[in-house]
Amino acid sequence: MTGLLDTLLAGLALGAVYALVALGFVIIFKASHVMNFAHGSMLLLGGYLTAVLHEHLGFAAALAVGVLATAALAGAVDRVLLQRLPQDPKAAHVATIVTIGIDILLVTDLARRIGGDLLSLGDPWGDKVRTLGPVTVPDSRLAAVAVSALVIGAVFALFRYSRWGLSLRCAAEDTEAAALQGVRLGRTRMLAWCLAGALAALAAVFLAAFPATGLERTTGQIALKAFPAAILGGLASPVGALAGSLVIGLTEAFVITYQSDLHVLGDGLSDVAPYVVMILVLLVRPNGLFGAKGAVRV
Amino acid sequence: MPRASDEASTLRVENLDVTYGRAVSALRSVSLDVPPGSVVTLLGANGAGKTTLLRAVSGTLRLHRGAVTAGGIRYGDTALDGQDPVAAVRAGVVQVPEGRRVFAGLTVDENLRSGGLGLGRRTPERIKEGRDRVFALFPRLAERTKQQAGLLSGGEQQMLAMGRALMAAPRLLLLDEPSLGLAPQMVERIADVIREINAQGTSVLLVEQNAGMALALADHAHVLEVGEVRLSGPAGELARTDAVRRLYLGETSETGGTGETGETGETGETGETRGTRGTGAAAPAGTERGVA
Ligand SMILES: Nc1ncnc2c1ncn2[C@@H]1O[C@H](COP(=O)(O)OP(=O)(O)OP(=O)(O)O)[C@@H](O)[C@H]1O
Ligand SMILES: [Mg+2]
Numbered sequence: 012m013t014g015l016l017d018t019l020l021a022g023l024a025l026g027a028v029y030a031l032v033a034l035g036f037v038i039i040f041k042a043s044h045v046m047n048f049a050h051g052s053m054l055l056l057g058g059y060l061t062a063v064l065h066e067h068l069g070f071a072a073a074l075a076v077g078v079l080a081t082a083a084l085a086g087a088v089d090r091v092l093l094q095r096l097p098q099d100p101k102a103a104h105v106a107t108i109v110t111i112g113i114d115i116l117l118v119t120d121l122a123r124r125i126g127g128d129l130l131s132l133g134d135p136w137g138d139k140v141r142t143l144g145p146v147t148v149p150d151s152r153l154a155a156v157a158v159s160a161l162v163i164g165a166v167f168a169l170f171r172y173s174r175w176g177l178s179l180r181c182a183a184e185d186t187e188a189a190a191l192q193g194v195r196l197g198r199t200r201m202l203a204w205c206l207a208g209a210l211a212a213l214a215a216v217f218l219a220a221f222p223a224t225g226l227e228r229t230t231g232q233i234a235l236k237a238f239p240a241a242i243l244g245g246l247a248s249p250v251g252a253l254a255g256s257l258v259i260g261l262t263e264a265f266v267i268t269y270q271s272d273l274h275v276l277g278d279g280l281s282d283v284a285p286y287v288v289m290i291l292v293l294l295v296r297p298n299g300l301f302g303a304k305g306a307v308r309v
Numbered sequence: 310m311p312r313a314s315d316e317a318s319t320l321r322v323e324n325l326d327v328t329y330g331r332a333v334s335a336l337r338s339v340s341l342d343v344p345p346g347s348v349v350t351l352l353g354a355n356g357a358g359k360t361t362l363l364r365a366v367s368g369t370l371r372l373h374r375g376a377v378t379a380g381g382i383r384y385g386d387t388a389l390d391g392q393d394p395v396a397a398v399r400a401g402v403v404q405v406p407e408g409r410r411v412f413a414g415l416t417v418d419e420n421l422r423s424g425g426l427g428l429g430r431r432t433p434e435r436i437k438e439g440r441d442r443v444f445a446l447f448p449r450l451a452e453r454t455k456q457q458a459g460l461l462s463g464g465e466q467q468m469l470a471m472g473r474a475l476m477a478a479p480r481l482l483l484l485d486e487p488s489l490g491l492a493p494q495m496v497e498r499i500a501d502v503i504r505e506i507n508a509q510g511t512s513v514l515l516v517e518q519n520a521g522m523a524l525a526l527a528d529h530a531h532v533l534e535v536g537e538v539r540l541s542g543p544a545g546e547l548a549r550t551d552a553v554r555r556l557y558l559g560e561t562s563e564t565g566g567t568g569e570t571g572e573t574g575e576t577g578e579t580g581e582t583r584g585t586r587g588t589g590a591a592a593p594a595g596t597e598r599g600v601a
Pocket of ligand 1: 329330333334335353354355356357358359360361362373374407518
C-alpha cells in the first residue's frame with residue numbers, strides 16, 4: 012500500500028515536470044506549426060546556466076537568469092531564423108529540421124562544457140524528505156508538483172485571459188482572420204517561443220534535483236519523454252499535454268517500481284514505456300487524447 | 310459623422326496594380342474613392358479581383374504571396390499600400406473577410422474580444438462600449454456569448470464576423486460578400502444592419518455578387534471585370550444600365566425588381582449568368598463557388 016502511494020507520488024512529480032516541457036513543446040507547435048527538436052537542449056542550457064551561476068548569485072537569481080536567457084534564445088531562434096523562412100505550411104517542415112540543427116549545435120557545445128560532471132543547481136530542497144502520513148516524500152518532489160501546478164495554472168490563465176493568449180488562439184485557428192483583427196503574428200509567435208523556453212529552463216531544475224544526482228550532459232534527453240506526452244495529448248492541445256504528461260509520468264514510475272517483476276521484458280523498460288504508451292493511445296485515438304479537430308462537437 | 314475633414318477620412322485607391330506570385334496579374338490600374346460617410350459597392354463576377362482589392366487595402370496580400378506593383382492606397386494621410394494589417398486597423402480600416410472566417414473554436418465572446426486586438430490595450434469601458442454597440446445591432450449574439458462560434462448558423466456567423474470588426478470601432482468597414490450563402494431574409498437583415506452602421510457614421514466598401522442588395526444600399530458603384538474597372542457611377546444610375554441589369558441583376562428583359570434578385574442569388578441562377586459571361590477566368594472560379 013505504501014509502495015503504491017510512493018509510486019503514485021513519484022509518478023505525479025515526474026508527470027508535473029514533463030508537463031512543463033510538453034506544454035512548451037505544444038505551445039510552440041500551436042503558435043508556429045514547428046516541432047521544436049531543440050527543446051531538450053534549450054532545457055539543458057537553462058539548467059547549465061543555473062548551475063554555473065548559483066554559487067555567485069544564489070539559486071533564485073541564477074534560476075531567473077537561466078530562465079530569461081533560455082526564453083531569449085528561444086525567442087531569437089524563432090524571430091531571427093525561423094520567421095525568415097517562407098511562411099507556408101510546407102515551410103514548417105523546413106523549420107522543424109532547422110531546430111534539429113540548432114539542437115545539435117547547442118548540445119555539442121554544452122556537452123563539451125559539462126563533460127562527465129554532475130552539476131548541482133544549488134536548489135534549496137537538497138535531499139530532505141518529509142513524512143506525510145504513511146509515505147515519505149522528498150521535498151524536491153513536493154516542490155516539483157507545487158511549482159508546476161502554479162506555473163501551469165498561470166500559463167492556462169494567460170492563454171484564456173491575456174491579449175497574447177487570445178492572439179495566439181486566434182492565429183492558430185485562422186492566421187489571416189487574426190491578421191485582419193490586427194494581431195501581430197510575428198510577435199505573438201515569438202512570445203510563445205519565449206514562454207516555452209522559460210518553461211523548459213524551469214523544468215531543468217526539477218530534473219536535476221533529488222532523487223536525481225544533478226545536471227548531466229544527457230539531462231536534455233529526458234525531454235524526449237515529453238515528446239510522446241505531447242503527442243499522445245494531441246500535439247496542439249495544452250490540456251492534452253498536461254494529461255499526456257501525467258500518463259507518461261505515472262507509467263514510468265510504475266514501470267520503475269515493478270521493473271524487477273517484469274525482468275523478462277529486459278532492463279531499461281522505463282525508457283521504452285513512454286513510447287509504448289504513446290503508440291497504444293494512438294492506436295485507439297489517432298488524434299491523441301485531446302486532439303479532436305475543429306469546433307464541431309456533436 | 311465624419312470626425313475630420315473629408316480628405317482626412319477618404320479611402321483613395323489610385324491606379325492600383327496587384328500581382329500574385331510575381332506572375333498573375335489580378336488588378337490593373339484600378340481607381341476608386343470611398344468618401345467619408347458613404348457606402349460604395351464593388352461588383353464583379355468570380356475572379357474579377359474584388360477580394361484582391363480588399364486585401365490590398367487591409368494589408369493581407371502578402372499572406373497570399375501578392376503585392377502591389379504600382380499605384381497607391383491612402384486612407385486620409387496614411388499610406389496603406391505595403392503596410393501590414395495592423396496599420397490598417399490602427400488607421401480605422403477593418404475588413405470582414407469573405408466566408409466570415411470566425412474563430413470556430415472560440416466562443417462568441419472571445420471572437421468579439423479578438424476584434425481590435427491591434428489597437429493595443431483598451432480600457433474595459435471601451436470594450437464594453439463596443440460590445441454594447443454590437444449587441445444592439447445583433448441582439449441574437451447577446452444570447453449566445455458563451456457558445457462556440459463554429460456552432461452558430463451561417464447568418465449568425467456573418468453577424469459575428471461583422472460584430473468582431475466593429476469592436477475595433479472602424480471608420481471604414483470593408484465587407485467581402487456578406488450575403489454569401491444566406492437566405493433572402495437574412496440578406497435583408499444584413500442589409501439593414503449595413504444601413505444602420507453607415508448611419509452611425511462608418512463608411513462602407515461593400516463587395517458583392519448580390520448586385521440587387523448592393524445597388525440598393527450603395528451611393529456609388531463600380532463594376533470590376535477581370536481586374537479592371539469597367540463601369541463606375543452612382544448606384545441608382547448603374548442599376549438602370551442595360552449591362553448591369555443583364556449581367557448582375559439576372560434580368561432577361563422586363564422582369565423583376567431588385568428584391569427578387571436576392572433570392573435568385575441563392576438558387577444557382579446567378580451562377581448560370583456568370584458562366585455565360587464569357588470571361589474565361591470566371592468559369593473555374595464559378596464552380597469553386599458552387600462547392601463553397
Ligand atoms: N493567392 C493567389 N494566388 C494567385 N492568384 C490568385 C490568388 N488569389 C486570387 N488569385 C487570382 O486573382 C484573381 C482575382 O481573385 P479574387 O479572389 O480577388 O476575385 P474575386 O472577385 O474576389 O472573386 P470571388 O467573387 O470568387 O470571391 C483571380 O483570377 C484569382 O485566380
Ligand atoms: Mg472574393
